[in-house]
Every structure is written in C-alpha cells, then in structure tokens.
Amino acid sequence: MNETFVGMPAFPEAAREALDDTTLRGNLRHATHTIRAKRAATVAEVSDWAELREAGSRIKEHTLRHLDRYLEQLEESVTAAGGTVHWAADAAEANRIVTELVRETGESEVVKVKSMATQEIGLNEALEAAGIRAYETDLAELIVQLGEDRPSHILVPAIHRNRAEIRDIFRTAMAGWGRPAPEGLSDRPAELAEAARLHLREKFLRAKVGVSGANFMVAETGTMVVVESEGNGRMCLTLPETLISVVGIEKVVPTWRDLEVFLQTLPRSSTAERMNPYTSMWTGTTDGDGPRAFHLVLLDNGRTDTLADEVGRQALRCIRCSACLNVCPVYERAGGHAYGSVYPGPIGAILSPQLRGTASEIDVSLPYASSLCGACYEVCPVAIDIPEVLVRLRERVVEGGPAVREGNRVVLRPARGHAAERAAMRAARWTFTHPGALRTGQRLASRARRLRPRTLPGPGAAWTATRDLPEVPAEPFRDWWERTRGGKEETT
C-alpha cells in the first residue's frame, strides 16, 4: 500500500499521539459530532431507509458472488464505448501501467481527482519517481498534499486540520506547487476556498492528462460514476485529453438501475446531503467532447483474496461513505492516522488487514482497534457487520487457519506475540468447563481480597493505570446460593 504508511507502529501506540493532542481531539470531536447529527437527521427523512440499506447490501453481495462475470461484461462495454481496459494484480503493476500511459502522452504532469485507490497503491510517489508530478485537486486532498501530510478520513482527508492550520499551509506551501496564496490570506472559509480555486484553475487549464478514481462502474453500459461536492472532479474528468481511471474491482454494479439505490444512500450517509452536488458519469469516449483517450485500470491488490473469506468478504460491499468513521468512538479519539492506511476507522480496521494480510505490526493490531460497540454496523448503508469481521480477523490472528494469499490457498499460522494470551484463554476455558475448578479459583480470590492492589504487573497494568480494580466480595454468589439455598435459609 501507500509507502508513507509502511513501518507503522501498532495501533495502540499510533493512537497515543492523537490522544495526547488536545487540539486534534477537539477538531475531530467537533467534526464527527456535527456530521453525525446531520446524517441522522437526513436519514430520518427517508421512510424506506431500511429497505434501501437492504437493497444496497443485496446488490453488492450479488455482484461480489458473480464478480468475474460482471467484470468481463464491464470490459466489453468499456471497450465497445471506445475505452481501453487494463488489469492490475497489485500496486506495482497498476503503478507501472499508469506511468507508461502518462509517458506515452509525453506529459510530465497530471491532475487528479480524489481517488482512494491511487493512494492505496502509492501512485503519486511512483509517478514522482518517474519524473511526473501529480496535482491533487480535491480541496481536502490539496491541503494534505501541500501540508506534506497523510489523509486521515475517507471523505474529509484533512479533517484533523482546523482553519488556521489550513491558512498557514496555503501561505507557506502553495507557491512551491504553482500559483502562490494571495497576499494577506485570512482563515475565513470563503477566502481559503477562493485561494484554492485560483491555485487549481491554473492546473485544470494546463493539464493534458487526468487521473481519477470512481465510485461505481456500471457493467451493462461501461459507465463510470464519480460523486463529489466541489466540481473540481468534473474539471479533471472533462478538460484533459487523456483520462486514466484507477478503480478497485469491487466497485462494479450490474446495471444502471442499481445506481438509483446508491445515489440515495451514499450522499445521505457521507455528507448528510439529500443529493450530492456533482454526479459525473462518463462512458468511453465521445467525439468532440471530453477526453479523446480513456483508460480504465482495474485494480485487484488483495481484493480477490478478500473475496475468498466468507465472513470477511462483506468488507468489499463498502461504498466509502465514511459514516462508520463519524460514529466510531475509537476513531474519534485515536484519529485517522493511527490506522496506518488510506482507509481509517472501522472500515479500515477490517479492510487493511484483509488487503494487506496480517503480517505487519499495524495490520495485526487493527482487528483489536474496536470495542465492538456496533455503532458502525448500525450506521452502515450497505449493512456491513464490521464487528463480526473484526472478530473473524482476530480469530485469524490468534488461531491462524485457512486463507487465500495472492490467489493461493495457504494455512496461516497464529501471529506471534499472543502466546501468553492464548495460554490464558486455554486455562480459562479449562476452568470454565470444570465448575469445581472455577469455585476453587473464586474462593482463592475471596481469601486474597484484602490484597486488592492499586497497580497490577504485566498486562494488568494497562487496567490499573487509570482505573481501580473492583473489590472482590467475601463470598461468590454460588457459595451464597448453596449456603442459603437461594436465600430461603438466609442466616446472615
């Protein structure tokens, strides 16, 4: 995945930075709570939300089951409409294809409309290595790019920045990337937006190559769909001579009609709007209008491996609305960067370890980055049971088992570092299947109750650092029950 993210520390450590940063926590809290309330209100307006959610989930599930068929149909439709389809098995292959396509045009710069797939594969870095400069044109992406930062939210990648920080970034960095920020730029939103508009316009008018992602691909017509709020995307899609769209294979839907469901649920779930301001659709090429060449790069990069897991595959239903981030109490406190991926929050916690495997420190820790409170599942417009997938991935971490990696069946071994926990779980299981042993343990605890320590050693220290331990009662319930026959012979 994105180079800037590898070598990330495990989640609890990565979260510490955000937990200690009160400005950041304030920014996040404010932003997520605002959008959360608005989303709830906009969703409540729709009387058939439950049916829409069910329909969206079913369309996606059906498509995933027959993904090979719909992808072949998509390739045919795109080709028939004058586009060219390329298949990329992984990040390296996708980057190679895009770099080659840009080189063939003879250009050394491209404009980009927000595409998570290109961030997932680290395309900007790959292009830079090939001497090609990529300009982000989505406002939030621009802020991230100018700030030499990393995105921290699916929809609002600069959610962790406040207005004053954005003004400072524009003032210091814009000049290095093109048109400088206007003199005396303030932190008023209108002024900031105008500065970005002027800066970007120059690039739109100059660029010969555009790179985009897509929210949906329609198999029957070969139509690509981008849903956005600013209109910058539309500029990227229509002005350049060559358009290259890099899209994950899970974004296909069978028919044009299916869009109807998602164009209702996506904006309400993501920006809390009844309808998003710009929905751009393009089908191949058209004479005298829009790009003269259109390339679609279909990206796998771990997706078919994910598809092989019957519990985990539901993560591929995701329409990237970011509603789960905005309700997640863990995301709110840990911040988006702690997830070590372009996909943060609850969806990131289940998507990254499936796309990348559970080999790195961060990927092993992500399935535990949740209290399993279920708020993400409740809010998800395609009903992805995120807690269920988290538990499934925890199982993969601690118990290992069969999986598919790069198309091959493998048997994963339990991740290292869980030996003590595994032993404790086994011991607990043994105790719990032997009630006599449980009772002995309870009595020992009762006898040692006066020793209740304020701090515990080992993993227990994580509890006692901020919380007191409960008092151990003099008598466990079962002893009271036996002694008094359920209170009928109460003597004390």
Place this chain on the structure above:
Amino acid sequence: MRVALFLTCVNDTLYPDTGRAVVRLLGRLGVDVDFPLAQTCCGQAHYNTGYRHETEPLARHHAEVFGEYDAIVTPSGSCAAMVRELYPRLGERARAEGRGEELAGVLAPVVPKTYELTEFLVDVLGVTDVGAVYPHKVTYHPTCHGLRSLGLGDRPRRLLEAVRGLELVELPGADECCGFGGTFAVKNAGVSAAMGADKMRNAESTGAEVLCAADNSCLMHLGGTMSRAGSVVRPVHIAEILASTEEEPAR
C-alpha cells in the same frame, strides 16, 4: 415455568449482590428461579478475542446446563447477546467448516429462551412497575449490547421511571460506548480510558448520584474510572435498584 438464573461468571465472582438482587426481585414477582450450579461462562470473552475454537466447549457446556429450562434470565446484556446472536453463528461456522449440524443442534435450544433481565420483566412477566423504592437521582447508561444487539429500547427506562422516589435524569451521549469492550480495555487502554473518562464526565454533568446500567462489566470499567478520579457518582446495577424496597433498601 422453570426459570433459570444465568448469572454470568463476572457477576458470580465479583458482583454477587446483583445475583441476590435478581433472586429477590423475581421472588417478589412470584418467579422462583433456579441457579444451576454447573454453570460457568458463556464464552463471550473468548469469542470476542478471536478464540472461536476455545469458545465452542464453553458454549456447549452452557447449552447443556441450561437446555432443559423454559426460560433463562441474565442480568447482563452482553452475555444475553452472546447467546442470542453469536451461538447461532458458532453453529453456522461449524457447518460451513464441514462439521455438520451437531454443534448448531446442541446450541439452538437455549437461544430463543434466553432473556436479559429487563426484557424478561417487561416482555415475559408483563410488568413495568416492580414495586421498587429507591430515593436517589439516577442516570441510565444503555450499554452497547443491550442497545444495539438486543434492542432493549425503552424497557429499562420504563422500569426505572416506575420506581418510587427515583429521579431519572438524561445522560448526554447516552448511546456512546463507555470504552470497556472486554479485552479492548487492556489492549487499547489509552483509547478505552479516554472513552471512560468522557462517559464519567457526562454522568457527572447530570448531577446524578448514581450511574445505572444493565451490565456489570461496563460498570466495573466506569466504576474503576470514577473511583480512581474521586468522582461523586457511583455505579449501581439496575437489578439492585429494581430489587430495592423500603424494608430492604439498596445502597
């Protein structure tokens, strides 16, 4: 009707008062509960931490102990959710792994008969006024499993509102997780503590003396947080409030 009390391992070991309160409360309402001594643990912590295979014998044991009763009552939303939501899933997964119907068959009987305490009172016994007296200012935290997995809705509130002397005050951000989450409290202690502290501050802002919930595990985390911070709010399980009378008042 043969009713069993499934107290849960946490309540049995650390919160026996909650168990005694349930026995007293149900007795007052004419239900004589049995406490099968062979019961241990539903396996929730094992399952949620990823030890599905270690969970299976626990679930099997649980189903064998409770299978013959007509109703199984538990003062724990999360353990009720474990049985109702996740036991069927254990069976399904075993089936998907080619191990047949056996596990599903063993676990199935307890699933529809398991009730969280407030559900049992409202849905099975059909009462909301349980004749309790509790002259305190109380705020209620609906724990995640009760709220979202079981869909307890306003049942606990209706029960609390009918308690004489009790002043119920709204908890800001009530439906947000307290940060316990089982092993999450230790594996991601920093985030867990931040969530707990926010919940505590929200409870304090109501001016309530008591923070009430239907899950002692969440209350253990919040109680530990409040005790360490020297908060004036104290945690009390809803069963103890509902069991409280003038003659035998709860703290």
